[in-house]
Amino acid sequence: MEYVSPEGLRLDGRRFNEMRQIVAEIGVVSKADGSAVFEMGNTKVIAAVYGPREIQNKSQQLKHDRALVLCEYSMAQFSTGDRRRQKQDRRTTELSLVIRQTMEACILTELMPHSQIDIFLQVLQADGGTRSACINAATLALADAGIPMRDLAVSCSAGYLNSTPLLDLNYVEDSAGGADVTVGILPKTDKMDAKLPMETFETVFALASEGCKAIAERIREVLEENTKQLEYRRAA
Amino acid sequence: MLQSKVFNKKTRGGRIQKQVREVYLRDDIYCGAFACKSCDTSAARLSSPKIIVLDTNVVLHQIDLLENQAIDNVVVLSVVLDEVKNRNRSVYNRIRALCSNPAKQFYVFSNHVHKDTYVQAMERESANDHNDRAIRVATLWYQKHLGGTSQVLLVTNDRENKRKATEEGISAETIEAYVKSIGQPDLLDLLAQPTAEDITMEDADDSRPSKRKLVYLEHKPMSEITAGLHRGIYHQGKLRVNRFNPFEAYVGSESIGEEIIIYGRSNMNRAFDGDIVAIELLPRDQWQEEKALSIAEEDEDEDDTVHLAPNSADDAPRISSLAQETSGDKNAVPARPSGRVVGVIRRNWHSYCGSLEPMSLPAGSGGTAHALFVSKDRRIPKIRINTRQLQNLLNMRIVVAVDSWDRQSRYPSGHYVRPIGKIGDRETETEVVLIENDVDYSPFSSQVLACLPPLPWSVSSEDVSNPVRQDLRHLLVFSVDPPGCKDIDDALHCTSLPNGNFEVGVHIADVTNFVHPGTPLDDEASKRGTSVYLVDRRIDMLPKPLTEDICSLRADVERLAFSVIWEMSPEAEIISTRFTKSIIKSSAALSYVEAQARMDDSRLTDTVTTDLRNMNTLAKIMRQRRIDRGALTLASAEVKFQIDTETHDPLDIGMYQIREANQMVEEFMLAANVSVAEQILNQFSSCSLLRRHPTPTREMLEPLLRTAAAIGLTLDVSSSKALADSLDRAVGEDPYFNKLIRILATRCMTQAVYFCSGDLTPPEYHHYGLAAPLYTHFTSPIRRYADVFVHRLLAASLGIYKLPTVFQDRPQLTSVADNLNYRHRNAQMASRASVELHTLIYFRNRPTDAEARVVKIRSNGFIVFVPKYGIEGPVYLTAKGEKGAGDWYVDEEKQKIVKMDGSLSYSVLQTVKIHMEVVEPQPNRPKLQLTLL
Structure with a gap:
């Protein structure tokens, strides 16, 4: 199958180094301490953060000098168009763990001992790159909750199809079976599905990193905009 | 700008699913005309002020015309490309080739993502109408965009589209009218014939009454076929027409598990060889009746002709059952199921070589004449064409493409594509052979030639100092090949070691040192797959400087090689094996005859001769061991021509003689291939390229057994070893008897094939004929691409290079292996056809x-x-x-x-x-x- 035409256009009209449209919004769940909706094209993820709060299940606490980060990832049953079984499958568990580890590395947990932070993520609409969208949404929600972080953890995927590195794969490109890397910047979380030779991997990785930087910029803009709003409201 | 495309799609499970896809509309897609002021013209292709935009149907049906150089300055819209891709892959590849050909001015305009030409699907609009509308919108955009500087013409054969275009103010023409306006009458012959449904008027001037009759049954609509396949009343498969009897075809169907025979043209129902068809089984009582019919019909055409003796089951005719059943004992042989074609799922139409059926010239010359084209390939029916240059074409070999075949006509209709040359001319007939077998004999392109190292080439000091390359120039290396061989890809050496063992080396031309993956040179070689050897010429896989000079391990020059070096005991047991890149200097390029003469001449005691004798002794032991293991000595009826150096006409024919020297070289090449196969499979268990020879089933050996039984010979076919032994025992008073039996045995087996090791399980890797569990091709990289591939694998297994990316991609690897098999087979067919051709020339006056x-x-x-x-x-x-x-x-x-x-x-x-x-x-x-x- 031809994923990139000889004219250099992908199936949806993007070029190899172009991301899908990003839409981000903060404060969508008023009950939560922090929340955000993050969209990359047709992929849409909602994140809600509770905490830092008292540890609810003491037995889970392993280290007393830092906060406990918990993460729950799920996909809405309507997210893919056909009916999904809700069961906690292996993919879901793995994703929860990856996101949790990424966010744990990013949050300054040692500042909040004896407390826990819950991150809830739900995919509302899936069209490839949900892993990245989740990390980005979680970052926004954490920032919204005012949880101290080392930096903005952002993520973007890139793949390699038709001998071309491609940024931000959508579902069709993702399911083509080529290699794809999800890169999270700051604490590195890269994850690969298929094998790539080292040189190609480096170009794909570099492309994904560029994508991450662009996303970080966009997230910063959203946060700054939000801060301005807060400032304005306080003044009012 | 962001748009969403919503459509329904049927999943593999058969459910209907709604799909939503994003479409990003762009403002950086340029019109491609040099004259344009507002666009970026760096990638522009269109130079003339007259631009034509093509409709899908024109691309699909008139591709032969579009390939003519008279058609230029063409805009190909992306929606057109997409639709062509879905409808016909081969036309798509051809139009893509046109678009990327720098000599043609074909520009691809991605109208489907351009912000001004994007067309949102309307409610209740069919996909076809939607595309037509998109084409009109794009044409209109071109007209407005280029304004006065250029004239834009939409070329469409869809009447409705043309009408609407004219209404919208677009200038539109049919392809016929456009070609007429160019003023080159020859081009009109290239036009494909419109189908009968398109023109109803034409029938009036055809007065033959038989034409009006419906000759064939209707093809079932696709929806009915799909439903029928689902319910198991129809069966799907590829139609293969019997090479020896064009009125008989087979469909190998997975759903039935055995081959279904289709007798007669009316049951074949307009299907061509290679088409994917849906068939229906005939009721059991009709199975016999159909056969009688087929023989009667056979009179219409000629009978079997003289051919070269086939070499394997793949080329042999499968007519045994027909002969038996006419003989009378109908109950003895179980009848094979027969069926008829109810629909064609995918056409395999391409262009065919042949000549026109002789006919008298029509009175007024210059007008259109109807002619019947007879293909060289007997499996193809006659094709009706219209031509305006009948007298020029009558004694020519020409290429013709098929356009349609409707129910009223006995023969399909097509159009003339190009002439090849005069009938009977050796050059022309050779070209026909090449075209028929899909051999690319065009000269190498400049991009390919640009990949060659500068000439004159010699081993450089960098090669010598390269740590992976071992200097073996001190060894006494020599090559043994057929006389006059210029592409020498293997050389040997053999030295006695102090401990009584021998060091034996096989040195293979280091082609991968010059052919790097991903270069145009590599792509071309991979496409060609193999060199093709005809009686009077050779079609190279690699350009001549590489084939005959840089890679060829000629005598007395330093050359780069990839070597397999064994230490062997005097009993020919391999003690150790090593592989290395090397530099060698061959001291002699011997022919088989010379090598044999040296070995036989007991007076000679020079080092080359003693080495040869040592090797021959080892080879004999290895050969014996291989035969004990069950390797078959198969025979084929290879012939050798003596060609007149002046006229290139054959002077004499004789059977190819095999000498001990041939067998000696062959033995070491086999051993090298086996050693390499073990090494690469060990390192890359899922992506190695190997060669296997499937074990023949008892059914396939049936004709051999029947013949043997008739003359009172029992053959044991339970294993290759048993077969080999019983073949050895089959000696009659006739000295040629044994060879004949072997030829018959060879013919019952299929050919060996290349495959990717990840696609099969290890027991299936077996090579039956050689009785080897593993085998590959390593020893002829100059003339076979498989060997180039294996060289790369071997180099990667030694850590010399990294493995190219192709090897990561299993489907691509499989397709490479398939292409190699296809090319290999075609190359064989082409050389056979060439031998047949020369046989005919030889016997013409004798x-x-x-x-x-x-x-x-x-x-x-x-x-x-x-x-x-x-x-x-x-x-x-x-x-x-x-x-x-x-x-x-x-x-x-x-x-x-x-x-x-x-x-x-x-x-x-x-x-x-x-x-x-x-x-x-x-x-x-x-x-x-x-x-x-």
Whole structure:
């Protein structure tokens, strides 16, 4: 199958180094301490953060000098168009763990001992790159909750199809079976599905990193905009 | 700008699913005209102020015309490309090739993502209408965009589209009108014929009454076929027409598990060889009746012709059942299911080589004439074409493409594509052979030639100092090849070691040092797959400087090589194996004859000769061991021509003689291939390229067993070892008897094939003929691409290079292996066809008597094999008209044909005297006729 035409256009009209449209919004769940909706094209993820709060299940606490980060990832049953079984499958568990580890590395947990932070993520609409969208949404929600972080953890995927590195794969490109890397910047979380030779991997990785930087910029803009709003409201 | 595309799609499970896809509309897509002021013209292609935009139907049907250089300055819209891709892959590849050809001015305009030409699907609009509208919108955009600077013309054969375009203010033309306006009448011949549904007027001037009749049954609509396949009443498969009888075809269907026979043109229902068809089984009681019918119909065309003796089951005709059943014992043989075609799922139409059926010129010259085209390939029916240059074409070989075949006409209609040359001309006929077998014989492009190292090339100091390359120039290396061989890809050495063992080395030309993955040179070689050897010329896989000079391991020059070096005990046991890149200097390029003469001449005691003798001793032991393991010594009827150096006409034909020296070289090459196969599979268990030879099933060996039984010979076919042993035992008083049996055995087996190790399980890797669990091709990288691939694998396994990315991609690897098999087979067919052609030329002025052996009994004669010339053909006992007339009857059990009064009989493997002569029963199709003396 031809994923990139000889004219250099992908199936949806993007070029190899172009991301899908990003839409981000903060404060969508008023009950939560922090929340955000993050969209990359047709992929849409909602994140809600509770905490830092008292540890609810003491037995889970392993280290007393830092906060406990918990993460729950799920996909809405309507997210893919056909009916999904809700069961906690292996993919879901793995994703929860990856996101949790990424966010744990990013949050300054040692500042909040004896407390826990819950991150809830739900995919509302899936069209490839949900892993990245989740990390980005979680970052926004954490920032919204005012949880101290080392930096903005952002993520973007890139793949390699038709001998071309491609940024931000959508579902069709993702399911083509080529290699794809999800890169999270700051604490590195890269994850690969298929094998790539080292040189190609480096170009794909570099492309994904560029994508991450662009996303970080966009997230910063959203946060700054939000801060301005807060400032304005306080003044009012 | 962001748009969403919403559509419904049927999933593999059969459910309907709504799909939503994003479409990003762009403002950086340029019109591609140099004259444009507002666009970026760096990638522009269109220089003329007259621009044409093509509709899908024009691209699909008139691709031959578009390839003509008179058609230029064309905008190809992306929606058109998409639709063409879905409808016909081969046309898509051709139009893509046109778009990327720098000599043509074809520009691809991605209208589907351009912000001004994007067309949102309307409610209740069919996909076809939507595309037509998109084409009109894009044309209109071009007209407005380029304004006064250029004239834009939409070329469409869709009447409705043309009408709407004119209404919207677009200038539109049909392709016929456009071609007429160019003013080159020759081009009109290239136009594809419109189908009968498109023109109803035309029928009026065709007064033949038979034309009006419906000749064929209707093809079922696609929806019905899909439903029928689902319910199991229809079966899907690829139609293969019998090479020896165009009225008989087979469909191998997975759902039935055995081959279904289709008799007669009306049951084939307009399907061509290679088409994917849906078939319906005929009721069991019709299975016999259909057969009688097929024989009657056969009279219309000619019968079997003389061919070269086939080499494997793949080329052999499968007509055994037909011959048996006409012989009378209907109950003895289970009838094979027969069926008829109800629809064609995918056409395999391409262009065909042949000539026009002779006809008188129509009165007024210059007008259009209807002519019948007869293809060289007998599996293809005659094709009706219209031409305006009949008198030029009558004595030419031409290429014709098929356009359509409707129910009213007995023959498909097509159009003329290009001439090849005069009929009977050796050059022309050779070109026909190449085209028929899909061999690319065009000269290498400049991009490919640019990849060659600068000439004159010699081993550089960097090569010498390269740590992965071992300097083996001190070794006494020599090569043994056929006389006059210029592409020497293997050389050998053999030295005695102090401990009594031998060091034996096989040095193979280091082609991968010059052919790097991903370069145009590599792509071209991969596409060609193999060099093709014809009687009078060679079609190279790699450009000549590489083939004959840089890579060729010629005598007395330093060359780069990839070496396999063994330490062998005097009993030819391999003690150790190592692989290395090397530099060698061959000291002698011997021919087989020279090598043999040296070995036989006991006076010679020079080092080369002693080395040769040592190697020969080792080779003999290895060969014996291989035979003990069960390797088959198969025979084929290879012939050798002596060609006149001036006229290139064949002077003499004879069987190819195999000497001990041939076997010696072969033995070491086999050993090298096996060693390499082990090494690469060990390192890359899922992506190695290997070669396997499937074990023949008992069914396939049936004809051999029947023949053997008839002459009182029992063959044990339980294993290759058992077969090899019983073949050894089969010696009669006739010195040629054993070879004949071996030839028959070879013919029952399929050919060996390349495959990717990840696609099969290890027991399937087995090579039956060589009785080797693993085998690959490593030793001829100059002339086979598979070997280039294996060189890369071996180099990667030694850590010399990294493995190219192709090897990560299993489907691509499989497709490479498939292409290699296809090319390899075509190359073989082409060389056979070339030999056949030269045989015909040879016998044209030399009617000859020869001794022949009967190999198969038919109801009205028998098939003979002429060992001296390696040809095979029918001898008729009854005259052609009175077929099946009862003078003769066939004794099936004894494989005998006996005259009714018992006075004369011929049995299988009997020696007969025949007379061979070239006759031309049908014009332009000369053939060799064999008659009994």
